[in-house]
Amino acid sequence: MAWEVVVGIETHAQLLTRSKAFSGASTAFGAAPNTQACAVDIALPGVLPVANRATVEHAIRFGLAIRAEIRRRSIYARKNYFYPDLPKGYQISQYEQPIVQGGELKIIVEGREKSIRLTRAHLEEDAGKSLHEDFHGLTGIDLNRAGTPLLEVVSEPDLRGAQEAVAYARALHALVVWIGICDGNMQEGSFRCDANVSVRRAGDANLGTRCEIKNLNSFRFMERAIEYEARRQIALIEDGGRVEQETRLYDPERDETRSMRTKEEAHDYRYFPDPDLLPLVVSEEDIEAIRRSLPELPAARRDRFAREYGLTPHEAGFVAASRAAADYFEALVKASGAEARLCANWQMGELAAALNQDEIEISKSKVPAKDLAGLLGRIADGTLSGKLAKEVFDAMWAGEGAADAIIEKRGLRQISDAGAIEKLVEEVLAANPKQVEDYRAGKEKAFNSLVGQVMKATKGKANPTQVTEILRRKLAR
Amino acid sequence: MSSLHNASVAELSAALAAGKVSSVELTRMFLDRIAGLNGELNAFITVDEARSLADARRADARRARGEGGPLAGIPLAHKDIFCTRGMLTTCGSKMLANFASPYDAHIVERFDQAGAVLLGKCNMDQFGMGSSSENSHFGPVRNPWDRRLVPGGSSGGSAAAVAARMAPAATGTDTGGSTRQPAALSGICGLRPTYGLVSRYGLIAFASSLDQAGPMAKSAADLALMMNVMAGFDPRDSTSLERPKEDYTRDLEPDLAGLRIGLPKEYFGEGIEPGVRGAVEEAVRWFETRGAALVALELPNTALAVPVYYVLAPAEASSNLARFDGVRYGHRAKDYDDLVDMYCRSRAEGFGAEVKRRILVGTFVLSHGYYDAYYLQAQKLRRLIARDFAEAFKRCDVILGPTAPTTAFAIGAKADDPVQMYLNDIFTIPAPLAGLPALSVPCGFDAKGLPVGLQLTGDCFSEARLLGVAHRYQQATDWHLRVPTETPL
Structure with a gap:
């Protein structure tokens, strides 16, 4: 029953x-x-x-x-x-x-x-x-x-x-x-x-x-x-x-x-x-x-976020869970110039996790919206991969400074130079004839292994999209 | 000097202004009279001579600088229901027998600012509950006209003090008649102002929707002088009225010709002593000879006033007196087992029988299942009583009648019969229920030689008119000038 x-x-x-x-x-x-x-x-x-x-x-x-x-x-x-x-x-x-x-x-x-x-x-x-x-x-x-x-x-x-x-x-x-x-x-x-x-x-x-x-x-x-x-x-x-x-x-x-x-x-x-x-x-x-002095209310703001920024109801509900969170989100979108979905994902993911971990309010976040915007901007312009961006975020949270400074200091800038990547790919192909053979024999797994080799050689800094594209081109010959 | 104790506040003020007497001399004289008479009359609970004389010296210095209004240097007494810093404020009870207020009541401040001298704190029925001033932890007050009798209550100490010339004037409070009924029984004047005119801040609450502070003195003109000090907006009391300042002496000599005097048949019915009826009817005839128009009236809900009052006032009291729990101040029982036992014993020991009776009644009428039948019903009837008055004031300017159905009665005569005691307030209770001003002035004596009081009730804010009508009457009569023969010195 x-x-x-x-x-x-x-x-x-x-x-x-x-x-x-x-x-x-x-x-x-x-x-x-x-x-x-x-x-x-x-x-x-x-x-x-x-x-x-x-x-x-x-x-x-x-x-x-x-x-x-x-x-x-x-x-x-x-x-x-x-x-x-x-x-x-x-x-x-x-x-x-x-x-x-x-x-x-x-x-x-x-x-x-x-x-x-x-x-x-x-x-x-x-x-x-x-x-x-x-x-x-x-x-x-x-x-x-x-x-x-x-x-x-x-x-x-x-x-x-x-x-x-x-x-x-x-x-x-x-x-x-x-x-x-x-x-x-x-x-x-x-x-x-x-x-x-x-x-x-x-x-x-x-x-x-x-x-x-x-x-x-x-x-x-x-x-x-x-x-x-x-x-x-x-x-x-x-x-x-x-x-x-x-x-x-x-x-x-x-x-x-x-x-x-x-x-x-x-x-x-x-x-x-x-x-x-x-x-x-x-x-x-x-x-x-008093009516005139009321701010935009939670439900209205949630609806507007869904409409204006193309967020799902769940995403809009999360980033507008409090007035401080909603203010953070809008400041982030505006300052980063990045896509709103990317901003929402970061606010719901890395930022929320860090805030929870340290039990602090978003209004007192160790990484304020304008700083996080600096980081997301580097993802949007291709400087950082998502994986490296997380490393930079952790450093920012630890108080090491702004995103650009950390990227410079740690040499994390993504390698997007097609010539440099092409050279690396050729080196990897030359060094791994067995994988090349396997791939050509139809084993897709071998391709992933080759990507991994290139990334390893660049300590993860190579633009993965470019690596994949160049590798495919070279192997197709 | 010998006749000065009989002088009015207005006369004393003139004498002070002319330099004929100092405030210190006046104060000394009244303190001496208190010292001589209080042992028998028990009108004062607390007297602090050093403080009184210090007040007087300050007032003399003020006058010497050419400052100070009419009340500067005038000695007076406060009912012990008003919180007074640096002095005990007992409310006539064992519960507060040890209570020293850290702050002054609004009207205590006002009289201080006006330069008045505080002679002491007057005895009263505890927490303002009573009509005889017998319900005091400090013993009964005695009537200066006959010491075997009560002076009325609850402001009986204030009334006796003025009647016996221990003070030229005093303050009182009026919840169901406590300034007017003792004024009548003691042969002096007492005013209950319109509800909200005088701040209740620092007045220890009995029934908040009815409590009003009022002046008590020998003449209507003196009441007017005191009202000029007492009345006025106070932001600390949410029921205080924000009105332009008024001069209550502005209309003391009105033309009585054409004044419409309402005579409710309910105020002249059965149960009124012949001596009271005779004196009041004689006053009516006097007004008629001065050209006043007599208007026969009915106030049909008058008989409901006492029962309505004895539901509402105890209801409010049961809640107002809850703060006296022995926790923070006031009486706490010596021995107790636990928290509830401490409450029970402290309150059982600290409150007198009449206070307990009213707390019990009030608790009952607010209880679940009885609220509608008693409290809510009484509130509805209260509106009917107010409506009676509103209808009456379409046809008349003032309502006249006896203040109390009897003259002063013997101490102990009604102490065991609360209902008989309550009925002594039958004519004073309607005005508070309607929030209206009313005053009592002496209008003669009964066969026993005891003073009779005449009550005038007016519409809201008609104090100046009531005082003027009463003053006219007192210009032509000398009832208010009679002195109790038993008062020596």
Whole structure:
């Protein structure tokens, strides 16, 4: 019996603002504990929240990018619960009337585009941090993060399986970074996902009971957690059991999810409109101004790359995976004068491998676009063979300088002088009468061997196309 | 000097300006009266003489340089609900009995900038919850007119301080009547401004959508002087209104002829003590003789105001008071087993019975499954109550009635019957639900010799008119000049 895994994702994206959601304190990461928590953040008696305009603009920017409805009037609400790192005893969020409603995000799974519906996106503030280590049985509280602005983005349960879920999370991550509302730093917690996972038998119209999986702080963990959770639920049902609605925590050490709290233990958050904050009203002018300031968006840029540069959907999706990658690609094409496909192949091949190897972002690449363009230019004009170009790239990555300098220093310039190659070929033919005989007797293998001899004699620098052509001509006689 | 403690703020300001008295002398005089009377009346929680006198010296120096407005050098007291740097801010509770605020409330700043002298912090029902000022961790406040009685609440310390001439004026807050009802029961004047006119920044929140700071003083003219300092936009309070600056003394002597006074039949129904009814009706007749037009009105949803208020205010309070958890400041229980136990014990010990009652009610009405039936329903009814007023103000300029159905009652008389206590606010609760300004001024005495308060309610931003109408009344009457006979010195 086939099973279908149904996933919806809730994402908390930390909004890129200088000050907090409802106070003037700094949002910078990494300061000494409790040095970036002002009177409002620590909830002194009598203090009041004031909404940060930049958070609203970011939410609108996001809403426009996913073609959602921007509510002209949305409501801040209080979500009430007690916890030591929640100083007010409530979190300011949006509940019944979020600023962004609906929308869609296009993802590419196995070269195929799929549209994922979004339920909503709303503004809220983060809590502080409880530090359970290093305090000898006590709990330390750091309120630097308290009040940091978040955009919570909720998808519909449109995702089928872990792979789609990860594709969605990556696309959402790329988008929020692309439009400049989030730095996307997952290590620092700027982009956090929870997954609602359920399973059902293929063809079943009803959704199964879902479990919410928390603590998915990397795409890899997300994939593994969903896969584990789906296996767990399927096994449970196949054994005649029932999935209970609950919140589960993913443990990457043991690669499993375990129950955190059941539905019965769930909080009653007693949401109600925050009387300290007026309804959030946005004007048409504000929305239009933000619309005009939006950059070309991922899907549009992907389509344009496919159209203008003749890339396959897969290639376009890869080089436009992030705004930085797309900018790199266009800079590379422009500066190198090389064919776009060659540029895409290099960005997807050598460059991506090197970036992965060293775990660095493309924006911080050791070989910037204009330098890589210098290298590709030498391939395009025949100076370098593909094989030698890879050697030059490795040297560039190692910091040995620009492509031309490395080519000169190592004497890697390709030999394309027809006279010189012809002379070499004659020498090789004279030295290898047996292979020549074999070839003429119809053994194609012997030809390859002869090419290899010529290349060997030039330490790989001879233009292989020319070598092949001259060799054939000579042997034909 | 001997009569100066009975002088109005306006008179004291004139005396300071003329150099007839210094702020230090005035401050010393009021500090002496506090020292003499506070033991019995318990109107103040904190007094800091050195600080008061330092404020006074600065004010005198300012006046000597020819600087400072009308309030420069005027001593006054703040309700202990306003955060005050360098001094305890207890909110009348054990929870904050040790709390020293690192910042000043907006209105504390404003009075400082105006050069006013802070005499001390006034006692109150803890967290503003009560109508008698009995619910204080620091003991009940006593009514200067009869020490066996309550002064009203929750700003009862402020009211008693002004009534007993321990301060010429004080600040209060009004969520459901807490400036007006104690003003009425203590024989002074109190104003609740339009919601949003005075910043709530630094006012320890009880019910955010209703809380408003207001002045308390001996005359309407003094309330106007104080409003000139208190009102104004504050970007730190998102509900603060951005409006042009207003002079609240600009229209103190309006022509009463043709003034349309609305008399809601609901404000003159059953349950009003005869002494209160008599005094208020006499005031109505006075206005009539001055040419005012009396307009019979109905405010049909008046009876819903108390139940609506006792859903909404506790709902907001249950959330506002969640921050008092013993984690960062305030009371923390000595012994506890774990985190939840620390919360429970700290809050059980730190909050009084009335505060707990309201937190319980508020938590209940916001709970899953009850929200629609209580909170949402109350919000709808709140709009109906506001609509009643909007309809009424098409037909009249001010609405007149008693501030409270009774005069001051005995300490302990209603302490065990919260509903009876709540009903004492039946006439003061509607205006806050509609966000409207209202004031209370003395209008006579009952057979027991206790003061009666007259309430005037106006449309949004009609403070200047309300103050003018009240001032006209006070030019012709001397109820506000009567001094409690039990007040010595």
